[in-house]
Amino acid sequence: MNIEFHYYTLYYLCASSGYPSAEALAIAVSSQMVDECTSPWRVRDPEGDFLTEVTQNYLFWDESVRRDIYLPFHFIPGDPGAASNARTDGKAGPHAVTPDSPLAREILIAALRTGNPYRIGIALHPYADTWAHQNFSGDTEPANAMDRDSILPAVGHLQALSMPDDPQTIWRDSRLRPDIGKIDNADRFLAAARMIYRFLAASRHRSFDDEYFVLDKLERIWKNSHRAKDSSTRSFNYIVDLDVPPYERGAWPRAAGATMPNADSAILSGYDRIAWLAASAGRGRNDSSRPVKGTIPGALWRDSHFGRWNAAAREHRNECRRSFSKRGI
Secondary structure (H helix, E strand, O other): OOHHHHHHHHHHHHHHOOOOHHHHHHHHHHHHHHHHOOOOOEEEOOOOOEEOOOOOOOOOOOHHHHHHHHHHHOOOOOOHHHHHHHEOOOOOOOOOOOOOOHHHHHHHHHHHHHOOHHHHHHHHHHHHHHHHOOOOOOOEOHHHOOOOOOOOOOEOOHHHOOHHHOOOOEEEOOOEOOOOOEEEHHHHHHHHHHHHHHHHHHHOOOOOOOHHHHHHHHHHHHHOOOOOOOHHHHHHHHHHHOOOOOOOOOHHHHHOOOEOOOOOOOOOOOOOHHHHHHHHOOOOOOOOOOOOOOEEEHHHHOOOHHHHHHHHHHHHHHHHHHHHHHOOO
8 A cells, every 4th residue: 555545544544433633643644654764864862872673674584674674564474274265276375465464453452542642543454454465475486476578586576566555546467367366446545444433533432433424535535536636636635525634754754853864765666667677786695785864863762653553563563473373474
């Protein structure tokens, strides 16, 4: 999924389920930040410098990226049996993503129980992606291949490019049985929005009996053929129709006093083709020389949104590690 779901839709669902606007904003920005933190910032702290958490990365050949980034933040493993049943070859990988999987639910519920909006937003990112990324995995494996002759590696949904992430895209997944191979992303995204709205409403001790009316507004944006087809242009639909605040890219690092000499302008689209190829070109297996985005002064960091988000990202990864370990992942 892209910013349309991870930020705009999540803010709308949070506000509709009764979260105050400040909490709804913290949850939505936290979710979107998962796709934007592709390399670290250096925090200049009197007690010792440290690097911030990385939650998206394109160095797919690095095992630590698979273990610490792809699986916990984008491809929470699901039910391999259900994934295999959907395929023409019946051979899904052991970590294939399936929508609303028990493991993804467990991790989301753990975040909701904390009441921490940063944890909730981060956990909602991979939970939502269990719909968009279903039948793919965070591994590099043949089961992810859309085209056996592709020059792109079979990791995540790289060979499908951005098709799984745009709510208005209709595409065909050649790996799936013919009766389910035609994918309407709007249907998948609406299913994700429905479950997320129920979880959010329950966390506010509210009924979700009005979910039809809440989801109907999203369906109009995602399925109305007269709407703008470009995702960035479509953001105005959320701002105007759903009363979602415009997204301010980089607002949290700036508020923490960040200087950004090495900021990467191509950090936003998760599985953008150019970002993948640019990040992959010419890099060795152990890219320890990759530069940080910039620096953040420790004094401003401690009480900043970005500082709280960073701590929540670390807690989310640790929660995932515990849950994965219990299942032998």
